[in-house]
Amino acid sequence: MGNIIYHYCNVESFKAIIEDKILWLSSVYNLNDYKEIHWIKDKLAKKLQNSITKNNFSIYKAFEELYFKQLPNVYIGSFSKGSDLLSQWRAYANDGFGVAIGFNEDYFKNNKLIHPSEVLYDEIEQEKTIDLILQPLDDLDAKVDINSQHFKETCSNIIIEINNLSARSKNELFKEEQEVRLIHNPIIIDDKENEKYIFKDNISDMKFRSVCGNLIPYFELDINENTKNMNSIVEIIKGPKNKFIDEEVKIFLSQNGFYNVDIKNSKSSYR
Known part of the structure; x- marks a missing residue:
């Protein structure tokens, strides 16, 4: 079994996840802290401004125009490597009355449309990663046709990587959360001719x-165990104020297809 990652939630959400066997991956534009989506965006804007020269001016300006007018198609689910974090009980599990659902991280790796990724808190590493992502832009010939398919594809690939970095980067002040995110990048195409949106992947x-x-x-x-070769949920951590009776929770889980799940208590004395 791989690493266990924990989704903190209230009792109502826990019940819905188990009965429906579904997790919701939501747009990065609807995170609790709206500043998160601008964390890498602001760093990128500053780096581009400091890197512009006479030779690359047209390339960088064309890239900026493509990048800043495009909304990232990034959808995430939030987890933590920590199984018993007081901050998470308070913020996401109804002040300790909820639970932390322990998922097998390897379960998600079987789905090629989902990418589990630890959140990057180190600003130096974030800056280095931005440099690496932008390298293909720097490698372009100064005389490249900014209207060419090659240029647009290069920019598109860079934008995807930057958006993914944005989805897995936070201020180091949040490091205690030990967050892991499931990242989903569907392709959404505005088909103006047929007046509809087309979804791929x-x-x-x-x-x-x-x-x-x-x-x-x-x-x-979908987290339905019956369609996979391994368990998606391996343990449940009861919050410090949680009122569940272990045997009743086990029956509830088993009736919904989750039989071999350990039930554990929080070690926090928080009241």
């Missing part, structure tokens, strides 16, 4: 939910 139809006056898009990730 998507794990489900795009769904929408309304939250606090906002409309949030998401995709559904």
